[in-house]
Amino acid sequence: MPAEIYLNVAASGLLTGLVYGLMALGLSVIFGVVRVVNFAHGEMMTVAMYLTLVLFGALQLDPLVLLVPIAAVLFVFGYLLQRALINPFINRPEHSQFMLLVAVALILVNLQLLVFGPDAKGIRTPYSFDSFQLGPLVVDASKVYAAGAALVVAAALFAFFRYTLIGKAIRACADNYEGARVVGLDVKRLYALTFGLGAACVGAAGAMLMAVIDVTPAIGPAYTLLAFVIVITGGLGSMPGALLGGLLIGVTEALGGVLFTPSAKSMFAFGLLVLVLLFRPQGILGRKTA
Amino acid sequence: MIARLLEGVPRRGLAMLAALLAFLLVFPAFASGYLVSLGFLILYFAYVGQAWNIMMGFAGQLSLGHSLYVGLGAYAAAALYVHFGLSPWIGLFASIALCALAGAAIGFLAFRFGVAGVYFAILTIAFAEFARIGFDHFAWVRGSSGLFLPVANYAENDLWNLRGSPRMFYYLMLGMAAGAFVLCHALLRSRVGYYWRAIRESPEAAQALGVNLFRYRMIAVVLSAAMTSLAGVVFAFYYNNLFPEQIFHVSRSIELILGPIIGGIGTLVGPLVGALLLTGLAEGLGELLLALGVDVPGVKQVFYGVCLLLVVMFLPDGVWPPLARALGLNRKG
Numbered sequence: 232m233p234a235e236i237y238l239n240v241a242a243s244g245l246l247t248g249l250v251y252g253l254m255a256l257g258l259s260v261i262f263g264v265v266r267v268v269n270f271a272h273g274e275m276m277t278v279a280m281y282l283t284l285v286l287f288g289a290l291q292l293d294p295l296v297l298l299v300p301i302a303a304v305l306f307v308f309g310y311l312l313q314r315a316l317i318n319p320f321i322n323r324p325e326h327s328q329f330m331l332l333v334a335v336a337l338i339l340v341n342l343q344l345l346v347f348g349p350d351a352k353g354i355r356t357p358y359s360f361d362s363f364q365l366g367p368l369v370v371d372a373s374k375v376y377a378a379g380a381a382l383v384v385a386a387a388l389f390a391f392f393r394y395t396l397i398g399k400a401i402r403a404c405a406d407n408y409e410g411a412r413v414v415g416l417d418v419k420r421l422y423a424l425t426f427g428l429g430a431a432c433v434g435a436a437g438a439m440l441m442a443v444i445d446v447t448p449a450i451g452p453a454y455t456l457l458a459f460v461i462v463i464t465g466g467l468g469s470m471p472g473a474l475l476g477g478l479l480i481g482v483t484e485a486l487g488g489v490l491f492t493p494s495a496k497s498m499f500a501f502g503l504l505v506l507v508l509l510f511r512p513q514g515i516l517g518r519k520t521a
Numbered sequence: 522m523i524a525r526l527l528e529g530v531p532r533r534g535l536a537m538l539a540a541l542l543a544f545l546l547v548f549p550a551f552a553s554g555y556l557v558s559l560g561f562l563i564l565y566f567a568y569v570g571q572a573w574n575i576m577m578g579f580a581g582q583l584s585l586g587h588s589l590y591v592g593l594g595a596y597a598a599a600a601l602y603v604h605f606g607l608s609p610w611i612g613l614f615a616s617i618a619l620c621a622l623a624g625a626a627i628g629f630l631a632f633r634f635g636v637a638g639v640y641f642a643i644l645t646i647a648f649a650e651f652a653r654i655g656f657d658h659f660a661w662v663r664g665s666s667g668l669f670l671p672v673a674n675y676a677e678n679d680l681w682n683l684r685g686s687p688r689m690f691y692y693l694m695l696g697m698a699a700g701a702f703v704l705c706h707a708l709l710r711s712r713v714g715y716y717w718r719a720i721r722e723s724p725e726a727a728q729a730l731g732v733n734l735f736r737y738r739m740i741a742v743v744l745s746a747a748m749t750s751l752a753g754v755v756f757a758f759y760y761n762n763l764f765p766e767q768i769f770h771v772s773r774s775i776e777l778i779l780g781p782i783i784g785g786i787g788t789l790v791g792p793l794v795g796a797l798l799l800t801g802l803a804e805g806l807g808e809l810l811l812a813l814g815v816d817v818p819g820v821k822q823v824f825y826g827v828c829l830l831l832v833v834m835f836l837p838d839g840v841w842p843p844l845a846r847a848l849g850l851n852r853k854g
Contacts, residue, residue, distance in 0.1 A: 268639050316834070323837060325639060326583055330782055330833045333775055337826035344819035448819075452771060456650065459643050467639075494665075498654040501647045508644050509634050 235367045240485045242368050246378040248481020250439050252474035253381040254454065255461035256388065257432030263468030264405040264425040267317055267328050271336035273454030275430055278339060279305055279437025280446040281347055287354045287441075294356065295380050298438035302384075302431040309430025313423040321422070336455070343448040353445035377439035384435045385474060388428065392470070401425050405468075433458075457497075460504045466517025475516060479503070526707060534850045545695055549688050558687045561759070563800045564694040565752060570780035570792030571701040572748035577778070578787035579705075579714065580741035581721030583638075586645030588773035589652050590620045590746045594753025595763055599670055600662050602682070602758075609683045609754055616750040623648075624746025628739045646771060653769030662763075670761040683758040690759050697755070698793070701748060705789055717741060721787075783832050785839030794841045802828060 258272045269275075282301050283294050290297075316335065320328045361372035392398040404411040404421050411418055457480070462468075465476025480500050487499035507514060527535065545564075549557045569591065576582045597619050598612035627648055631641050657665040678685030683693075708714045716737045719727040728734050757763055767773070784795025806821050836843065 316830075319834070325642075326577065326782065326786065327833065327837055329583075329585075329642075330779075331830065334826050334830040334833060337829065338823055341819035341822035341826065345817055345823065349818065456646065456771065460647070463640065463643060492658070495654055495658055498651060501651045501654070504647045505644065505651070508636055508640060508647070509630055512634060512636050512640055 236489065237486065238367060239369060240489050241482050242370055243374060244482040244485025245478055246370065246374040246481070247443065247485070248478040249378040249381045249474070250436050250443070250477070251457065251461055251481050252477020253385055253439075254433050254436035255458045255465070255477050256385060256470060256473040257429035257436070258458045259462045259465070259468055259470060259473040260388070260432065261426055261429035262462070263470075264401055265313070265317070265321070265422045267321070268325075268332070268459075269426075269429065270329055270332035270455060271339060272433060272458045273456070274336045274339040274343075274451035275305065275308070276433045276437040276440070276454050277343060277446055277448060277451040278308070279434040280441045281343060282434075283438045283441040284347075284352055284354060284446065294354070294438050294442045295376055298380060298384075298435045301438045302435040305434025305437075306427040306431040308427075310423045310427035312430070313426035314419075317426065318419055318422065336452070340448050340451050343451070347448065349447060349449070351445040351447045354441055356442055359442075371443075373442045377443055380439050381436065384432065385470075388432065389470065391428075397421075397424065457500070460500050463514055464504055464507045466514025469514065469516045469518070472514050472516035476514070479515075526703070526710075531850055533848075537848070537850075542699065549691055554687060557691050559800065559804060561687055561691045561694050563796045564691070564698045565755070566777065566780045566796035566800060567793040568694065568698045568701050569749055569752045569777045570784070570796055571698070571705055571789075572745050572752065573778050574781045574786065574792055575705065575708070575748070576741050576745040578781060578791070579709070579721065580717040580738055581724075582738060582741060583642045584645045584742075584745070585642045585771070585774050585778070586647070586649035587745075587749055587777055588769050588771070589623060589645070589649040590749035591753040591756060591773065591777070592649075592652060592656070592763075592765070592768040593619050593623055594750025595757035595768055596656065596662055596668065596753075597750075598754040599668055599757040599763055603668065603670060604661075608681050609758055610681065613751060613754045616754050617747045620746040620750035620753075621743045624742045625739065628742035632735050632738050646774070649769055649771065649774060653765050656765035656769060659765075665765060667762055667764040669763075670758065672761050683755075687759075690755065694755060697751060702789060702793070709789070713737065713740060718787075779829070781839075783829070783839055785841035788839070788841050788845075790845070791839050791841040794844065795839065798840060 254272070254276055258269055261267060261269050279301050282304060283297050286292065286297050286301070287294065312335070316331060317328070320331050356373065358372045358376070362369050363372060363375060392402060400411070400416050401421050401424065403414075404416060404418050404425075408418065411421075461476040461480050462473050463476075464479060465472030465474070480503070483499045483503055484496045488496040511517075545560070548560060552560070569587070573584065573587050576584050594613075594616035597616040598609045601607040601612040601615060602609060627645065630636070631644055636644055656662060662668045678689040680689065683690075709718075716727065716732045719730070719732055720734055720737060724734055753768075756768070779799055780795030781792040782795065783799060784793065785791030803821065803825060806824050810816070810820055832840065
């Protein structure tokens with residue numbers, strides 16, 4: 232019996248981990264190309280979650296459908312944020328970029344607090360209480376759908392970077408800034424596109440998470456930290472690394488929650504982060520030069 | 522010694538400093554209790570900002586986890602007082618030792634394994650978060666239900682046990698802030714200070730000239746941690762309650778570094794100017810919104826965020842360097 236509990240918890244952690252992975256993928260893509268650490272990442276995700284909440288209330292559409300327009304809105308938001316605020320900071324020192332994004336995060340969190348109040352809010356889909364049974368495994372339907380959608384979005388992003396011309400141009404900027412400029416790429420526009428794509432990832436992840444957890448303004452900073460832990464564990468700037476990191480952290484937290492007390496679960500995530508930073512600072516799948 | 526400290530300091534700057542110090546000394550005599558506690562808060566942030574500045578401003582190591590040292594320092598002294606009735610003046614040695622050790626451990630791990638830049642910053646957050654959750658489950662200091670210090674009435678000030686009025690804490694904090702200022706001034710003119718700035722500007726060049734990067738980075742971290750721990754001790758005895766959820770929180774780390782960044786990283790006066798501006802701004806906004814009848818949570822922080830954004834965008838070096846030029850103080854201090 233206990234073995235089955237652990238198996239179930241691990242499976243559930245794995246599914247949540249995929250959504251975490253998609254969120255972290257956004258952070259990783261932004262850092263990998265623009266070289267700016269998005270300290271407002273979790274706050275951007277709660278923006279997406281509140282959008283889901285409002286649109287779900289107004290239109291009664293499934294979060295899995297809503298994730299498309301929400302990802303689009305976040306894309307525009309990210310694009311404009313990069314163009315208007317972050318571009319002038321590209322060559323400024325790290326602490327200066329950090330302050331800029333902390334200010335953005337502060338504004339986002341408190342605007343959410345202002346509009347929606349501090350209470351937790353959730354949505355209930357028709358399948359909120361459904362579950363799938365697979366032998367001894369029982370998993371929530373919402374988590375399965377969310378994880379499936381996360382995989383689809385991540386695959387689309389991989390394909391975009393691999394096969395489209397713009398995707399290749401963005402990778403060129405990441406590999407060699409000077410070189411990209413020499414061959415005439417509009418680096419600023421590509422950076423803004425990348426930031427938009429990263430924001431779209433976190434937007435999609437937010438829409439999906441809304442089917443699984445409740446939202447409060449306060450979870451934004453917590454998810455920013457979680458995204459850091461994930462991308463550094465997996466390898467900052469590595470796309471498969473972000474997904475792998477998400478899975479690892481999802482399972483670690485879930486198992487840590489049952490093995491010890493649930494309130495101590497993120498301690499395991501941070502413990503894992505410290506170990507990775509010390510013994511493989513570039514992350515599990517990161518490149519040495521990252 | 523004193524003559525050496527004063528050497529080369531512009532006369533005008535010295536006069537201004539003396540005037541400022543005189544003002545701060547007599548300020549509580551004619552200020553209301555509210556203003557005195559505000560003054561305490563400004564001096565508190567000036568002090569921790571100065572301590573953080575040693576690591577970031579002087580030696581170039583970005584720490585986003587200084588709440589770890591505030592929290593450890595606060596908990597060590599408070600727990601010794603609550604459990605054994607030990608005076609904070611004795612307890613502070615435990616605080617300093619603990620924080621110096623924690624700083625040394627983090628520094629050792631990071632610098633030995635070559636963790637730098639963004640990664641170092643996130644490592645410091647990770648340790649602070651680790652401590653936050655750990656202390657939530659640490660029964661000896663009452664875990665997440667919080668550690669409370671017995672509150673006596675403010676009839677008389679007991680300096681030995683740090684039980685007393687905000688006025689007493691104000692003067693204590695003033696002494697600490699002034700001490701930190703002088704210490705940092707001396708450090709900047711010492712060999713260590715020059716090594717730090719060499720490391721900050723170019724680690725490779727400094728190493729090529731024979732500066733031991735590891736040793737001087739370690740000195741910066743340990744010193745900064747030890748100084749920050751004292752702020753924690755005062756924090757514990759001023760507020761009389763400690764919650765891991767609050768004291769170790771990342772927002773606390775960010776709060777304490779805003780001052781020196783807004784004021785001007787790496788400058789002596791920056792942390793003080795930043796603390797004054799930010800605390801004044803936060804309180805002023807609160808008062809203004811209260812007067813306007815806008816009492817919605819979040820409004821104040823949104824304004825705060827916008828002001829921060831504007832300063833970061835338009836005054837990248839902080840407020841102090843241009844202000845110093847305007848005042849005719851050309852030197853960076």
